[in-house]
Amino acid sequence: SQTIHQWPATLVQPVGSPLSLECTVEGTSNPNLYWYRQAAGRGLQLLFYSVGIGQISSEVPQNLSASRPQDRQFILSSKKLLLSDSGFYLCAWRLSSPLHFGNGTRLTVT
Amino acid sequence: SQQGEEDPQALSIQEGENATMNCSYKTSINNLQWYRQNSGRGLVHLILIRSNEREKHSGRLRVTLDTSKKSSSLLITASRAADTASYFCATRFPYSGSRLTFGEGTQLTVNP
Numbered sequence: 001s002q003t004i005h006q007w008p009a010t011l012v013q014p015v016g017s018p019l020s021l022e023c024t025v026e027g028t029s030n031p032n033l034y035w036y037r038q039a040a041g042r043g044l045q046l047l048f049y050s051v052g053i054g055q056i057s058s059e060v061p062q063n064l065s066a067s068r069p070q071d072r073q074f075i076l077s078s079k080k081l082l083l084s085d086s087g088f089y090l091c092a093w094r095l096s097s098p099l100h101f102g103n104g105t106r107l108t109v110t
Numbered sequence: 111s112q113q114g115e116e117d118p119q120a121l122s123i124q125e126g127e128n129a130t131m132n133c134s135y136k137t138s139i140n141n142l143q144w145y146r147q148n149s150g151r152g153l154v155h156l157i158l159i160r161s162n163e164r165e166k167h168s169g170r171l172r173v174t175l176d177t178s179k180k181s182s183s184l185l186i187t188a189s190r191a192a193d194t195a196s197y198f199c200a201t202r203f204p205y206s207g208s209r210l211t212f213g214e215g216t217q218l219t220v221n222p
Contacts (some may be wrong), residue, residue: 005150030169043198044153044212051208059209090152096145097202099210101152 002027006091006102013109019064019078021105023091026072031093033074035066038088038104050074081109111184116154122196122219127187131216133199134179140202142175143210144184147196156184156197 002048006023024086025031031050036044046059048066056066063082067075075092086109116133121130123129141160145153159166159175159182166173172185186193196215203211 034208034210036212041217045212046209046211049208057208078130078147088150092152094208097141097158098155099153099200103152104150106150 002093002100004091004093004100004102006105008105009103010106010109013081013107015083015109016080019081019085019107021076021091022060023074023076023102024072025074025093028072028093028095030071031095033068034090034092034094034099035074036090037049037075038090040088041079044090048076083109085109114168116197116216118216118218119214122221123189124207124221125189125191127189127220128149129189129193129218129220131184131218133182133184133213135199135201137203138181138206140178140206142173142182143200143202144171144173144182145198145200145212147197147198149195153198186218189218189220191220193220194218 003026022107034049035047037047038044048056050056053068053071064078079090089105092099123155128176137164139161141158144156146156147153157168157171157173172189175182198212198215200210200212
């Protein structure tokens with residue numbers, strides 16, 4: 001069966017520090033991969049999605065970047081975090097509908 | 111904005127009552143999906159309804175879709191305390207490729 005792993009679960013980082021969040025999927029091949037951000041009590045904002053290795057689509061201009069070095073690995077990065085980068089980051093995958101989500105990373109930038 | 115908008119934003123009911131949440135959107139869609147999110151966790155898919163369908167059932171869930179009104183509703187019958195969660199609708203628009211757009215969600219509290 002397919003599973004998705006996302007880590008870490010929580011992260012506290014100072015402003016200006018780098019960020020790397022990792023997501024891996026098991027049990028499937030060539031999935032579409034997604035990074036969403038969720039502000040407290042709000043809906044999900046799509047940040048990046050990927051339909052294949054090295055193929056990244058960015059939805060909003062921002063301080064973040066994404067990479068897909070392997071078929072089932074999706075990484076969210078930042079060189080210098082801003083206070084506004086705080087939020088709940090969710091990785092998801094799909095082959096067709098629906099989306100399957102990881103348990104998220106709670107990022108607090110201080 | 112194309113994204114779905116749920117109402118109400120928050121709903122508090124007693125166990126055993128039915129809960130109805132609504133979602134409206136602005137442009138034509140390929141399908142509409144409902145997801146559930148427990149506090150601090152990822153979202154879990156509940157049900158998908160295609161644009162040519164009007165109603166779908168899954169256990170205690172009933173989803174309707176009215177494309178003429180660009181709206182959908184999620185009904186949870188005989189609610190339980192364990193149904194307490196946030197519920198989101200998500201829409202996939204034609205020519206949107208792999209993108210799924212989420213609404214702001216309805217926070218449902220079921221009191222025992």
